[in-house]
Amino acid sequence: RRSFLAALLHLQRINPLDLIIMIRLLNYLTFASIFCSAGALESNVVSNLSDLPFDENDHLNAHILAFPASGPCGALMKAQIEATFLYGHVPVAVEGDAAEKLFGSNIPIKPSAVTDCPAVCLDRGVDSSLVAYPLPEKYYNPENETHQSLEQFVASKSCGRVEFGFINYSGKDLALYWVNGDAETYMYPFLQKERNTRFVTTFIGHTFRAKDPETGEVLLEHTVEFNGVMGVSNHINYHRKRDIREEVKRTMAGEWTKHLQVKRTFSALGFDKGHLPNDVFGSMRAFYYNNRAPPNRLMEEWDSKGLYVNFWETDCNFIQIPWELKFIWQERLKDVVQEWVGETEIEQTDLYGMRQYETGARLLTHVDRITTHAVSLIVNVAQGNLTEPWTVEVYDHANRLHEVAMEPGTIVYYESAKALHGRNSPLAGGFYANLFTHYRPIGDPNWYMKDNPEGTPEPLLDVGRCELVGKPNEYSQGAVKCENDAIGPHLSPKMITATSGDDLYDLWLSVGPSFEDDENAVASDEL
Numbered sequence: 001r002r003s004f005l006a007a008l009l010h011l012q013r014i015n016p017l018d019l020i021i022m023i024r025l026l027n028y029l030t031f032a033s034i035f036c037s038a039g040a041l042e043s044n045v046v047s048n049l050s051d052l053p054f055d056e057n058d059h060l061n062a063h064i065l066a067f068p069a070s071g072p073c074g075a076l077m078k079a080q081i082e083a084t085f086l087y088g089h090v091p092v093a094v095e096g097d098a099a100e101k102l103f104g105s106n107i108p109i110k111p112s113a114v115t116d117c118p119a120v121c122l123d124r125g126v127d128s129s130l131v132a133y134p135l136p137e138k139y140y141n142p143e144n145e146t147h148q149s150l151e152q153f154v155a156s157k158s159c160g161r162v163e164f165g166f167i168n169y170s171g172k173d174l175a176l177y178w179v180n181g182d183a184e185t186y187m188y189p190f191l192q193k194e195r196n197t198r199f200v201t202t203f204i205g206h207t208f209r210a211k212d213p214e215t216g217e218v219l220l221e222h223t224v225e226f227n228g229v230m231g232v233s234n235h236i237n238y239h240r241k242r243d244i245r246e247e248v249k250r251t252m253a254g255e256w257t258k259h260l261q262v263k264r265t266f267s268a269l270g271f272d273k274g275h276l277p278n279d280v281f282g283s284m285r286a287f288y289y290n291n292r293a294p295p296n297r298l299m300e301e302w303d304s305k306g307l308y309v310n311f312w313e314t315d316c317n318f319i320q321i322p323w324e325l326k327f328i329w330q331e332r333l334k335d336v337v338q339e340w341v342g343e344t345e346i347e348q349t350d351l352y353g354m355r356q357y358e359t360g361a362r363l364l365t366h367v368d369r370i371t372t373h374a375v376s377l378i379v380n381v382a383q384g385n386l387t388e389p390w391t392v393e394v395y396d397h398a399n400r401l402h403e404v405a406m407e408p409g410t411i412v413y414y415e416s417a418k419a420l421h422g423r424n425s426p427l428a429g430g431f432y433a434n435l436f437t438h439y440r441p442i443g444d445p446n447w448y449m450k451d452n453p454e455g456t457p458e459p460l461l462d463v464g465r466c467e468l469v470g471k472p473n474e475y476s477q478g479a480v481k482c483e484n485d486a487i488g489p490h491l492s493p494k495m496i497t498a499t500s501g502d503d504l505y506d507l508w509l510s511v512g513p514s515f516e517d518d519e520n521a522v523a524s525d526e527l
Contacts (some may be wrong), residue, residue, distance in 0.1 A: 006127025045097035056127050059289050063204065063226075064122040065154065067356040068107050069093035073117035080114045080150045086158025088204040088225070101132040114150055115142040121159035123282075124226055125289040130282030137328060155203070163322030164208075165199040165296060168192045170219055172212065179207040179221070190232075194301050197229070199322050226290045229320045235299040237311045243415035247307055248508055251364060253501035255420060259367045259395075262418035266341050268460040269396040270419035273404055274340070274411045275474070276379065280332050281409045281454040285324070288354060288381050288433060291319045300355060307364060314360035316429075321435070325371070326351050333377055333437050340413045341375055343455060349373065354381055357390075357427050363511060365393065365422035365504045374417035374440040374447055378405040380470065385430030385511055391475050393507075394490075395420040395461035399498045401507075402490040405476040417448060420504065425511040432476060454464045463487045468495060475516045481520065 026444035046052060046069075055061040067077040074093060077184050079091070081091050094102060103118045119140040122131060138158050141147050146156040154160050168174055176198070188198065190210050204226055210220035210232055220232045242316060276284070291297060300318035302311035309316045321329075329352045338346055349372040356362075368376065378392060383406075391403035392412055394421065403414055414421055416438065441447045465485025471479060472493045480491035498504060 011094070013128055016396075016523045028162075028402065046092050046098050046420065048102060049094075049131055050128065051098075051099045052091075052122075052128075053093065058125045058128045060122060060128070060286075061126055062379065063088055063124045063159070064160065065089040065119060066094050066098075066102055066122060067091070067119040068099055068103065068117065069095040071107065071109070072111050073107055076111060077117055077119065077150075082202065084154055086150045086154055089154065092176060092526075094307075097117050097244065098314075098437055099472065100133070100402075115148075116416040120151065122348055122403055124288040124446050125284050125286035127289075128284050130278055132286060133278035135279045135328065137282050157324060160204050160226060162204060162227045163199045163201055163324055164224045164227065165197050165322060166190060166208070166383075167197045167218070167229065167231040167320070168210070169233040169235050169298070170210075170233055170348045171233070174210045174219060175213045176212065177209045178202075179209050184209060188405040193235075194318075194320070197228075200479070202326075206251050223233040225324055227287055227322050228291045229322070231295045231298045231300075232523060234294065235301055237299060237302050239303065239312050244307065244312075245509075248364065249501075250504045251307060252508070255364075255366045256498075256501035256504060258370065259418055259420050261370060261500075262367075262415075264374075264448055264450050264452055265397060265418065265456065265459050266344070268457045268486065269402075270459075271394045271396070271402065271404070271412060271414040271421075272340065273406075274336070274413060276409050276411055277336070280329060281368075284329065284379070284381050284435070285408075287321070287325065288319065292356075292382075293435075297356060303434075308366055309364075310360070310362045313362075315358045316361060317356040317358065319356070321351070321354065330437055333379075334439060336411070337375055337377060337413065337437075337439055337526070341439075344453065345442050346375060347442045349438045349440055351435065351437040354378075354433050355435070356431055356433040358422075358428055358431055359427055359429040360513075361423070361426070361432070362508075363423040365395075365418055365420050365424065365507065367415040367418065368438065370417045370448055371445040372440055373416045373438040376414055376436060376438045377416065378406070378412040379435045379437070380408055380410055380432070381435060382408055382433040383430065386432070387429040388473065389475050390423060390427045390432055393422050393424060393492070395498060398463075400487075400491040401494060401498065402488075402494040403494075404477045404490045420498070426510045426513065460484070460486055466491065468493055 010496045051405060053061050053066060068074050099107065102120055106118050108116050120134050120135060138151045147153040166176060168190050176187045177184040177189040178187055204224055207223045209217050209218055209223065222230055297317045297319050300316045301400050301496060302309055302316060325407065328349060330348045334346065334348055389405040391405050394414055396402060406412065466480055466482040469481045470477060470493065473492060476490050478489040478492045480495060496507065
């Protein structure tokens with residue numbers, strides 16, 4: 001079974017120019033091989049999700065259209081799928097444990113039509129451990145106006161319709177075309193840099209071409225395989241000669257002043273640690289995995305954003321998220337944050353990422369935008385090859401330093417306009433990919449000036465005497481013990497309580513490498 005599905009996948013790893021034709025051939029061969037005879041059908045039914053085609057990293061290596069294998073729904077689905085263009089999805093009939101995990105008890109015994117039967121599209125790139133948890137939007141639901149038939153379902157954003165973005169770092173304005181066989185249709189001017197990123201709603205198998213409008217030179221030709229983004233060339237961060245230490249010291253003083261402007265709180269400590277819902281995590285992981293390498297992953301533009309990320313010492317990469325996918329994630333994450341906040345109703349204000357930090361990365365202690373970033377999440381989507389935990393440093397309402405160790409799929413809730421936070425210790429080895437999502441009380445840009453409403457947890461200020469009982473490099477394991485256990489397990493073994501921006505600066509100096517002031521920077525007149 002696994003080898004058969006892997007062979008189907010091989011048809012999708014072809015020259016992009018031939019992909020559309022081959023997708024049609026894939027659909028034909030799938031039915032010719034799987035469904036033409038009862039014997040073939042019996043031998044290719046998947047009863048365990050581990051029998052789906054996974055790559056060497058244990059990620060799904062094809063888009064899958066899963067449906068019940070047996071009973072009336074099996075017969076109805078097979079007949080309908082045979083007449084449906086699948087946009088590169090491999091049809092897989094499931095039974096037993098696989099059917100139970102994907103559909104539960106939602107397989108009718110006597111369906112009157114195919115619209116009574118369940119089906120689900122599984123995203124290429126999802127981890128094997130998360131493949132049993134598709135987003136609700138991925139399921140066939142005839143009550144959805146875009147799912148009035150199985151054909152419409154497969155052509156909807158649940159399956160074959162995707163968003164793909166294009167970013168131009170070629171050094172010149174280009175023109176973007178949609179390619180249909182030998183013909184090309186002009187779409188729009190393809191301008192430069194991140195601010196001019198254009199996402200198009202399209203379908204798996206569609207091809208796009210970026211050309212120099214003056215010479216006709218083709219700088220990019222790409223056939224879409226999933227929700228994603230792609231760059232023409234890459235960004236290069238330039239920076240002027242500067243006194244890094246003096247600028248950081250000045251920045252820390254400013255951040256300390258800003259955090260004192262926020263009067264309102266939402267929780268006892270100002271932060272907490274939690275976990276993503278499996279279906280949201282699976283969706284994020286698939287998107288990240290599919291776009292994890294250049295030219296999908298690009299350099300983040302830090303030329304004019306200050307020193308919060310040490311872009312002059314190490315790369316900081318970025319994967320832009322399509323709008324529709326971003327909206328789904330942010331709405332789901334809002335429910336998670338709302339539960340943490342309690343009765344105060346919140347609204348979404350921003351979702352940023354995915355940002356991938358590389359070896360040596362540091363993030364200065366800071367607070368976020370005061371009018372829009374009242375309560376937020378840090379989401380760790382992926383990390384790899386770390387030689388030690390890269391903790392997020394958060395100061396609580398009494399300005400005590402906590403260091404929270406994160407793993408993929410974990411989240412840190414934090415009051416991001418008030419709780420100072422950063423990652424001053426350099427990332428030791430590997431990479432670390434996060435996204436950030438932000439909320440505030442509904443329609444209230446002045447939330448930070450107000451008293452706490454009744455029922456808000458009191459800030460935890462006095463926790464009595466504290467002592468180090470663990471090792472200096474133990475994080476999120478209760479290495480510091482206080483008389484009041486409500487302080488939780490994340491107090492930093494450094495046992496720092498900040499009293500000014502100077503303390504933030506001293507931490508940055510103490511944990512970072514020694515360096516000379518930016519000797520190799522590009523001169524300002526060269527920017």
